[in-house]
Amino acid sequence: MKNIEELNYYEILKIPANSSSxxxxxxxxxxxxxxxxxxxxxxxxxxxxxxxxxxxxxxxxYSTLIDINKxxxxxxxxxxxxxxxxxxxxxxxxxxxxxxxxCNMTDSDNFDERARKKxxxxxxxxxxxxxxxxxxxxxxxxxxMRKAAGIELSEINALTxxxxxxxxxxxxxxxxxxxxxxxxxxxxxxxxxxxxxDPQKVIDGYLKNxxxxxxx
Amino acid sequence: MTQIYPIGGGKxxxxxxxxxxSLGALLAKSGKKVLLIDLDLGGSNLHTLLGVNDQxxxxxxxxxxxxxxLENTAVSTAIQNLFFISSSLCSMEIxxxxxxxxxxxxxxxxxxxxxxxxxxxxxxTNFNTLDFFLTSNQGIFICTPEPTAIENSFRFIKAxxxxxxxxxxxxxxxxxxxKEAIIRPNHEAITSPDIIETVLKHDPDRENFLRxxxxxxxxxxxxxxxxxxxxxxIGDKIEDLCNRHFYSNFxxxxxxxxxxxxHDSVLSKKVFIHKYPYAPPAIDIKKITEKIINSxxxxxxTGKIS
Ligand SMILES: Nc1ncnc2c1ncn2[C@@H]1O[C@H](COP(=O)(O)OP(=O)(O)OP(=O)(O)O)[C@@H](O)[C@H]1O
Ligand SMILES: [Mg+2]
Numbered sequence: 001m002k003n004i005e006e007l008n009y010y011e012i013l014k015i016p017a018n019s020s021s022x023x024x025x026x027x028x029x030x031x032x033x034x035x036x037x038x039x040x041x042x043x044x045x046x047x048x049x050x051x052x053x054x055x056x057x058x059x060x061x062y063s064t065l066i067d068i069n070k071x072x073x074x075x076x077x078x079x080x081x082x083x084x085x086x087x088x089x090x091x092x093x094x095x096x097x098x099x100x101x102x103c104n105m106t107d108s109d110n111f112d113e114r115a116r117k118k119x120x121x122x123x124x125x126x127x128x129x130x131x132x133x134x135x136x137x138x139x140x141x142x143x144x145m146r147k148a149a150g151i152e153l154s155e156i157n158a159l160t161x162x163x164x165x166x167x168x169x170x171x172x173x174x175x176x177x178x179x180x181x182x183x184x185x186x187x188x189x190x191x192x193x194x195x196x197x198d199p200q201k202v203i204d205g206y207l208k209n210x211x212x213x214x215x216x
Numbered sequence: 217m218t219q220i221y222p223i224g225g226g227k228x229x230x231x232x233x234x235x236x237x238s239l240g241a242l243l244a245k246s247g248k249k250v251l252l253i254d255l256d257l258g259g260s261n262l263h264t265l266l267g268v269n270d271q272x273x274x275x276x277x278x279x280x281x282x283x284x285x286l287e288n289t290a291v292s293t294a295i296q297n298l299f300f301i302s303s304s305l306c307s308m309e310i311x312x313x314x315x316x317x318x319x320x321x322x323x324x325x326x327x328x329x330x331x332x333x334x335x336x337x338x339x340x341t342n343f344n345t346l347d348f349f350l351t352s353n354q355g356i357f358i359c360t361p362e363p364t365a366i367e368n369s370f371r372f373i374k375a376x377x378x379x380x381x382x383x384x385x386x387x388x389x390x391x392x393x394x395k396e397a398i399i400r401p402n403h404e405a406i407t408s409p410d411i412i413e414t415v416l417k418h419d420p421d422r423e424n425f426l427r428x429x430x431x432x433x434x435x436x437x438x439x440x441x442x443x444x445x446x447x448x449x450i451g452d453k454i455e456d457l458c459n460r461h462f463y464s465n466f467x468x469x470x471x472x473x474x475x476x477x478x479h480d481s482v483l484s485k486k487v488f489i490h491k492y493p494y495a496p497p498a499i500d501i502k503k504i505t506e507k508i509i510n511s512x513x514x515x516x517x518t519g520k521i522s
Contacts, residue, residue: 004460004461007460034453034457040361040363041366041450041453041454041457042457043363043366044363044366044370045370045457045461165413166417179420180420183420
């Protein structure tokens with residue numbers, strides 16, 4: 001069975017990126033009717049655990065997309081990776097130079113948004129500088145930076161196609177379940193790019209850390 | 217190019233044989249040269265649905281070498297262009313088909329030249345049924361809109377899918393760690409995400425190959441014995457769901473209505489769509505036939521199973 005974590009939130013709810021909140025709500029109801037415990041369509045298809053995970057992801061998708069701020073942040077990630085196009089999203093107005101028709105967005109909204117983004121960016125920068133200046137980088141460091149950036153594992157998975165279980169192994173330093181170094185390097189590079197930090201530093205620090213742990 | 221469609225589905229009595237006979241008749245009527253093969257070894261009854269009085273048998277004469285070419289065991293039917301190979305006279309132990317015999321039948325079918333070949337399969341998920349279903353890169357499963365039938369269909373799909381995975385891994389150069397992990401005997405509990413994960417871990421270069429090989433397989437499905445009061449969207453929902461959760465391709469062909477006269481025509485050994493060409497289920501099956509004729513031909517399976 002394919003992992004639903006590979007899909008982005010729009011794919012999970014089967015809606016285009018420029019859907020209205022009404023459409024998002026309706027898509028959410030549809031998804032629930034398909035994946036719920038008593039649905040005929042999925043009867044016996046999933047284990048209880050699989051079903052719970054799917055429902056959790058569906059709910060996550062809904063709560064992210066229905067919240068204007070969370071949706072904008074999420075769209076930015078998808079945009080950067082080329083999964084959606086500017087013209088498809090509701091945040092196009094923020095990216096392009098302001099057009100006449102953006103005036104329906106109040107100035108205070110814009111200021112608020114910008115201020116929030118700025119302070120968050122600062123926090124991420126401090127943390128990643130701190131981590132990248134170290135010689136050894138652990139899975140936990142990766143996870144901390146990812147959390148600070150507000151990126152979910154499922155998002156990295158959706159964009160890089162690295163399986164969720166490998167990502168988890170990377171973050172939990174589970175050396176025995178990591179892929180061979182050649183691939184690991186590649187995965188770390190993708191991971192670092194998603195967090196917008198220096199890939200080479202991440203690769204060197206991470207590999208050094210696990211080779212030290214192996215020697216112990 | 218010959219299009220082979222195995223027709224299966226986990227549950228008994230859902231209408232596999234009825235649909236095989238009806239689809240075959242309609243394809244033949246639209247001018248295609250069609251062969252139906254009864255591969256429900258040990259439970260054959262397609263001859264009855266076709267009104268063929270089976271005196272000499274088919275598959276049995278091919279297996280005991282009385283007839284060298286499988287094609288020569290085919291008999292004509294009351295419908296022009298529709299041919300039929302029976303298995304009703306196979307010996308009582310035929311359900312436990314020898315592995316070599318199974319391969320012989322599959323290879324012979326793959327060499328036949330017709331427009332369409334439909335294989336009527338038995339119930340359940342034993343290896344014979346699964347391997348017959350994998351004779352082609354496409355297959356049709358029949359389901360009814362009940363929890364029990366849906367449960368068996370998902371079980372059937374998962375079993376076919378897993379068997380297909382194993383064939384792929386066996387046949388191609390995956391590294392030994394992958395082969396060992398997957399083709400371990402007595403280890404049926406392994407599931408497809410496990411396999412994909414195993415491949416990713418030990419042989420990441422081959423992961424995309426595995427995914428694309430799986431996506432070559434096309435499942436089509438029909439909801440039979442459909443009653444009017446049911447939610448008409450469940451077929452589309454199942455199609456969507458399966459495309460999302462399996463790496464293979466799924467297409468919903470349509471519903472076929474429930475009609476008591478089908479039962480009566482079986483009793484009187486008449487081909488239903490012949491007798492009642494304008495009954496709702498006959499119209500339903502006509503639409504499905506058109507869909508099949510218009511769908512893109514799939515690439516035939518190459519390479520033998522072992
Ligand atoms: N659409 C329908 N409406 C009413 N009755 C039907 C319909 N389809 C099939 N039946 C009835 O269901 C019975 C079983 O059909 P059929 O023999 O085709 O099923 P099968 O899946 O091939 O069963 P088996 O697993 O035993 O091979 C038939 O006798 C027929 O009367
Ligand atoms: Mg049958």
